[in-house]
Amino acid sequence: MNIVLITTEAVPFAKTGGLADVCGALPVQLAEHGHDVAVIMPAFRQIHNAGQPISHTALTVHVTLEGRDYSARVLQSTLPGSEVPVYFIDHPEMFDRPQLYGDSEGDYQDNCLRFSFFSQACIQAIDLLELPVDIVHCNDWQTGLVPAYIATGFGGYAWMERAATIMTIHNLAYQGVFHKHLLPQTGFGWEHFRADELEYYDQLNLLKTGLVFADTLSTVSARYAKEIQTDQHGCGLQGVLRRRAGSLVGIPNGIDTSVWDPATDPHLAMNYSISNWTQGKAANKRDLQESFGLTSSEEAPLIGLVGRLAEQKGWDLVIEAMRHFLSTGNRAQWVVLGTGSPEYHEALSRLARHYSDRLGLHLGFSDALAHRIEAGSDIFLMPSRYEPCGLNQLYSLRYGTVPVVNPTGGLADTVVDATSENINDGTATGFHLPTFDSYGMIETLSAAFSMRTNSPEKWAQIIQSGMTRDWSWGRSAIRYEQVYADTIARKTGRVWGD
Numbered sequence: 001m002n003i004v005l006i007t008t009e010a011v012p013f014a015k016t017g018g019l020a021d022v023c024g025a026l027p028v029q030l031a032e033h034g035h036d037v038a039v040i041m042p043a044f045r046q047i048h049n050a051g052q053p054i055s056h057t058a059l060t061v062h063v064t065l066e067g068r069d070y071s072a073r074v075l076q077s078t079l080p081g082s083e084v085p086v087y088f089i090d091h092p093e094m095f096d097r098p099q100l101y102g103d104s105e106g107d108y109q110d111n112c113l114r115f116s117f118f119s120q121a122c123i124q125a126i127d128l129l130e131l132p133v134d135i136v137h138c139n140d141w142q143t144g145l146v147p148a149y150i151a152t153g154f155g156g157y158a159w160m161e162r163a164a165t166i167m168t169i170h171n172l173a174y175q176g177v178f179h180k181h182l183l184p185q186t187g188f189g190w191e192h193f194r195a196d197e198l199e200y201y202d203q204l205n206l207l208k209t210g211l212v213f214a215d216t217l218s219t220v221s222a223r224y225a226k227e228i229q230t231d232q233h234g235c236g237l238q239g240v241l242r243r244r245a246g247s248l249v250g251i252p253n254g255i256d257t258s259v260w261d262p263a264t265d266p267h268l269a270m271n272y273s274i275s276n277w278t279q280g281k282a283a284n285k286r287d288l289q290e291s292f293g294l295t296s297s298e299e300a301p302l303i304g305l306v307g308r309l310a311e312q313k314g315w316d317l318v319i320e321a322m323r324h325f326l327s328t329g330n331r332a333q334w335v336v337l338g339t340g341s342p343e344y345h346e347a348l349s350r351l352a353r354h355y356s357d358r359l360g361l362h363l364g365f366s367d368a369l370a371h372r373i374e375a376g377s378d379i380f381l382m383p384s385r386y387e388p389c390g391l392n393q394l395y396s397l398r399y400g401t402v403p404v405v406n407p408t409g410g411l412a413d414t415v416v417d418a419t420s421e422n423i424n425d426g427t428a429t430g431f432h433l434p435t436f437d438s439y440g441m442i443e444t445l446s447a448a449f450s451m452r453t454n455s456p457e458k459w460a461q462i463i464q465s466g467m468t469r470d471w472s473w474g475r476s477a478i479r480y481e482q483v484y485a486d487t488i489a490r491k492t493g494r495v496w497g498d
């Protein structure tokens with residue numbers, strides 16, 4: 001199959017979250033399965049720090065938006081460890097900025113223009129690069145216009161007739177909603193500003209546009225695919241998603257085992273595998289305690305947290321539970337890595353100043369530290385309010401760190417709760433919060449601490465069970481292949497493999 005994946009993030013070029021991990025790893029897996037894959041993304045400032053050589057193609061795209069001409073060079077690199085080409089749309093005014101989507105003031109004001117431009121540039125680049133294309137795989141709201149351009153034959157490119165589209169939702173809460181007066185920036189006329197196309201409660205909604213026009217919709221876990229059709233988790237798009245339920249699939253993300261493997265991870269104080277995890281984890285825990293100036297102790301449970309400091313991730317509950325354990329003199333230690341909302345920055349900084357022997361805090365983005373926290377913690381806490389898939393709990397399982405999660409979306413699908421039944425049959429891999437509040441969190445963490453101290457054989461079994469689960473991309477890539485093939489067959493009648 002010829003696959004073009006359009007995204008704004010891909011490891012190692014640009015990353016704010018899990019989208020980047022997926023779009024860096026899936027194309028490589030698909031290429032290993034024999035498909036021709038190309039990735040197109042914006043030339044954000046960050047791509048030049050990825051350690052991958054970037055060269056110029058001779059090509060330039062020209063897009064006219066609201067009567068103004070914009071041109072961008074097309075740059076080129078490859079995904080590490082593969083020959084998968086990555087093409088970058090290089091428009092410095094739009095993409096050479098400190099951040100991808102916004103700064104401390106909020107989202108960049110011209111995001112509608114930036115990603116309308118990017119989407120149109122992508123369809124033109126496919127043509128100029130003469131990429132053969134059976135499937136165009138779009139990701140999140142920034143690429144939502146692409147399925148609409150293809151479905152309506154925007155630009156009149158011949159390849160559009162045979163290209164089937166898939167739109168993947170990595171997080172339904174981010175939709176690219178703009179004032180309707182920006183509609184002309186998309187290149188569409190007002191005849192398309194209708195409830196079954198680009199309009200959403202009298203506004204422009206780019207994700208909805210993708211959901212309406214793409215041939216197939218996917219999201220990143222089976223549970224989240226169901227949840228987003230409900231009023232509780234549908235973020236206002238539940239109606240659209242229910243109408244398209246027959247074309248919506250849930251495929252869990254995998255983990256890139258060339259990057260996330262405790263046996264080879266270059267960031268760790270000691271590499272380890274299932275055969276020597278006790279020594280390996282102890283060495284990494286000591287390393288973490290030392291670098292954060294925490295009391296050196298094997299017995300004290302160490303809880304790690306890594307993630308965006310956003311309401312979604314349940315930091316309000318974490319801070320309450322943390323305050324409880326720290327103020328009551330509990331010996332548990334905490335290491336937190338994250339960046340995001342100033343209110344969480346402040347609350348965590350206050351606690352870290354007060355309890356510096358038990359709370360280590362790094363407010364920022366550090367890939368190396370994320371790896372060291374996964375390796376050196378006993379428990380990984382991830383109480384997301386909702387979680388499309390979640391990657392950190394998968395890294396935790398592989399690194400022998402017991403995840404404690406709110407059972408929603410991908411967290412429910414990937415972490416098996418330590419009920420007595422699941423412990424007895426050897427399937428338990430972590431703990432589910434019984435209720436989404438700080439009481440539930442305190443109760444569950446206390447139960448985990450107690451099991452670790454008083455039933456070390458059960459604790460070891462949970463760790464080993466998690467470490468042996470296969471969350472590599474291979475299985476998920478096969479699911480994508482099937483979905484691509486079904487989508488091509490539905491759109492064009494062509495049966496892949498014939």
Ligand code: ADP
Pocket residue numbers: 016017018019021171306307308337338339364365366367370389390391392393
């Ligand atoms: P989301 O995509 O909602 O942010 P995921 O769990 O799917 O959440 O993916 C988050 C990814 O981003 C993981 O690879 C995680 O390690 C990484 N990450 C998040 N915050 C940080 C940070 N402050 N420093 C380093 N890595 C981070």
